[in-house]
Amino acid sequence: MLTIESLTHLGMGRASDGQSLLPRVLPGEEVDVAQDGTVRIVTPSVDRVAAPCRHFKSCGGCAMQHATDAFVADWKQDIVVKAVQARGLDTDFREMATSPTQSRRRAKLSGRRTKKGAMVGFHTRASDTLVQVPGCQLLTPALIASFPALEALTALACSRKGEIDLTVTEADLGPDVLVETDKDLTPQLRVELAALANQYGLSRLVWNDEPVVMINPPKQDFGGNGVVPPPGAFLQATKHGEATLVAAVNEIARTASRIVDLFAGCGTFSLPLAKRVAVHAVEGEAAMLNALDRGWREGRQLRRVTTETRDLFRRPLEADELRHFDAAVIDPPRAGAEAQIATLAASEINTIAMVSCNPVTFARDARTLVDAGFAMPWLQVVDQFRWSPHVEVVASFTRK
Template identity: 85%
Template sequence: MLTIESLTHLGMGRVSDGQSLLPRVLPGEEVDVAQDGTVRIVTPSTDRVAAPCRHFKSCGGCAMQHATDAFVADWKQDIVVKALAARGLSPEFRPIKTSPAQSRRRAKLSGRRTKKGAMVGFHARASGTLVQVPECQLLTPALIASFPALEALTVLACSRKGEIDLTVTEAALGPDVLVGTDKDLTPPLRVELAALANQYGLSRLVWNEEPVVTINPPAQDFGGVSAVPPPGAFLQATTHGETALRGAVAEITQGAARIADLFAGCGTFALPLAKRAEVHAVEGESAMLEALDRGWREGRELRRVTTETRDLFRRPLEADELRHFDAAVIDPPRAGAEAQIATLAASDVKVIALVSCNPVTFARDAQTLVEAGFAMPWVQVVDQFRWSPHTEVVAGFTRK
């Protein structure tokens, strides 16, 4: 019999033998592990609950449905606390904000043909096995309702033995679907796909990088300003999580007249901030900036927004380029933005809103700013990847 000592940041249980890592266990539990690797819970934790989704045991989409919401919230917040403590930082933490069930508005699914038609779903944990998830408790009802369309697409797009990628995003006027496949888009197939999109009410259908049909522009609302992202573009996972992050960023940058939005994407922060400030949006992907610019031009009562396509990893904005800004917002990928943070630390910018999806790189970048003379009064953890090991963090930094 083994005892679960603690969980890793990925939700795997460290056991008393000091060698094994087990999935879907909780600290303090006593378990038996069979020769085939099957884990039997002998003494369950008081934090253990029945998984709300019937697909949990077979699907690899979730890692923590076996724990109470309170446990998961404390565990995720503690991951950020420990990452900052390792850097000598101990700011105040605001209560975590967790997105509700059935709120994930974007998903990357896989499709495979079968003898009777097709199946669409997620892969099992660490496996190539595809699992259908018709009652998934993560995805919005609108995404679940798109499954018949995705299955029909799979029949057209997939070879007998292969798989296709299906990136589907909820939009007000119908699902926005990007198909990833090695099958060529022929003129006859294009006609079939357009008919399918009309039949199932898709707003847009894109084949690899080639648009097939746009029936209704799949606009997204960014704090009251509408923009149409390019196919498969990054969006915050839930509207609940985006609202929480946007509210924190607005609070941090309150009073700033000119704001630099770095890694701006399609305008998650830039467009709503333009209601009260001039914004310079910088992003490495030109298509995302084009969407942001169109959203700004078609918006109402917005201050000036300028855009700049630039690789901020190789060419961060330098201190002299930042001298015109009262505040900066930075939301980098998981690798963080070490070079850009360094130039921000050396600049005259007084206020920085740092958003991150990686507690480790967030802590590294936060340490750089604090050592440069910034105060970090509070941290907000936002859990929009419910039941997964992933989490978002936002904090404000004010130059002392």
């Protein structure tokens, strides 16, 4: 008999033997572990609930459906609290924002051929076993409705023993699908794929790096402006999460007259900000900036948005380049933005809105800003990845 003492930041339970890390358990529970690793709950926690998704036990997409929403929210908030405190930082935590069920508008699924046709789904935890998830409680109904099209694509794109990746994104005029496969795109296959896209109403179909067909531009709405992201480009996981982050960034930069948007992507923040202020968008991927620029040129009543393709890890904007701006927005990848944060700290910018998907690198970079004379008056945790260990943060920094 083991007792679960706490959870790791990945949701694994630390057992009283000091060695075992067990999935789908909660602090305080007493459990038996069979020789094959199967965990039996002997004394359940008061925070344990029946999983809302029928695929939870077999699918590896979710880690925390066995706990109440309140427990999961507290656990995720505590992950950020500990990361911030580990750097000796203190701030006010705003109420956490959690995206609703069935709101994930983008997913990367796997496809495999079967004797009867094909199957599409997620892998089980730490396994190559594929599980179909027609009742998934994370994905939007539109993504669920695209499964027949993805299965048909798998039958065409996958070898008998292989597996393919399918990135599908919800768009207003039909799913936007990127197929990643080792199979060659032949002229005959191109014809078959075009017919399939028409049959299932796909807006765009891309085979590896090669566009096959675009029936309707798969536009995403950034502040009322339509943008067609490159295939597979980064997109905030839910519309709810994106709206929460955009509102927070707008609030932080509300008094700015000229803003630099670092790691700007396709314009998640640049275009909403451009409704009232000029923005300079900097991003390492030229294709994403091209999409942003087209969205800006086709937009209405927007202030000027300029773009600059630049690797901000190797060549961050220096303090003298930042002197033209009075506020910065920065939303780096999981590695954070150590070099760029250092030049922001040395600049004359007084207002920074920082968005992060990694509490650890966020806390590191926040420490640099605070040491340079910035205050961090508030922070908000945004949970777009419901029931998973992933969490996002947005915080305000103002120079004292």
